[in-house]
Amino acid sequence: MNILRVLPIAASLLLAACQGSATPAEAPLAGAKIGGPFTLTDQDGRTVTDRDFAGKYRIVYFGYTFCPDVCPTDMATVGQAMTLLDKSDPDLARRIVPIFITVDPARDTPPVLKRFVGAFYPRMVGLTGSRAATTAVAKAFAIYAGKGAEQPGGGYLVNHSRQTYLMDPQGKPLALLPTEQGAQATADEIRRWAS
Template sequence: MNILRPDLRRLLRAAVPFAAFALVACQPQPTEAPPLAGARIGGPFTLVNQDGRTVTDRDFAGKYRIMYFGYTFCPDVCPVDAAAIGKGLAMVDASDPDLARRIVPVFVSVDPERDSPKVLKSFVAAFHPRMVGLTGTPQQVAGIAKAYGIYAGKGETQPGGGYLVNHSRTTYLMDPDGKPLALLPSDKGPQAVADEIKRWAR
């Protein structure tokens, strides 16, 4: 026997579809996939850090990595990009220190002939206290450059015997498993770097 009044039955019938809609609307929506998800970028490597210690990709396991390729004798873009990376990460340090502690900025030299660990040490220290400088033999550097899709080659010779190195201007954000997430816009300054880090790193 249905003891509900007719007006209450009509109210409940009207409320059921609304309740179902509200339930669906409150469900977590799928998150946006990182732009580089599934890309074949990165891989194992063995290099030497700014302290002269042998380092492999496994030393960064469990950390987000900012991977930038350049050289310390670069007259223009490399210092600008390294500064944007360092200052951008400093912004994350200030706004979300727990996240920032899980991010390592890495500067990989594409000029191993001149970029010794000692040279790298003074260079990376100027941009962020946690920035790691990596170098190695020409073969080792060529190997990691290839894994990350980076072009690098000697350019024009300068007066006095110096030379420029032509290379890709690319900054990668890698996840804690070493998989690519996104490109960081280091050419657009620290705020753009910080915003993109916080968009994809959790």
């Protein structure tokens, strides 16, 4: 077989393979059973359901306002990522709602949540509710949360999973956001899966 005849065929096959890989990949969490309906209370004391966010991408994070390090760091990253998107792609940013759901409803009342989420991004929503309601929604999102040992003075920590979910406009999971890598990486991942 003449090698000069084979080379153009091989080159065209490689080119076709490369072009095929340019199609968007399926979102990493597509089809995962994460999320579901909920009824909670926002930072302004209003009753909110999952349906109130229909048609919007959602960044969903579970934590608590008394968290000494991880929660405020992750929320600062989400707020900074949203600020980056406000500047680079304001249309996309308007279609995203960052949501902080407490795993410590006993202390995270609406006024406490209002101060907390307001420190990170003006459109961030804080949600609380009864212990049963917040536990149920955490379970639906595959979040572990458990009260730690009492601290001196009566305080306590809450051990919890650390995931930052990007959900689609129907409330289905798309991807985990890399908040540990900073605001730019988080904004890039949002842009990758939200269109």
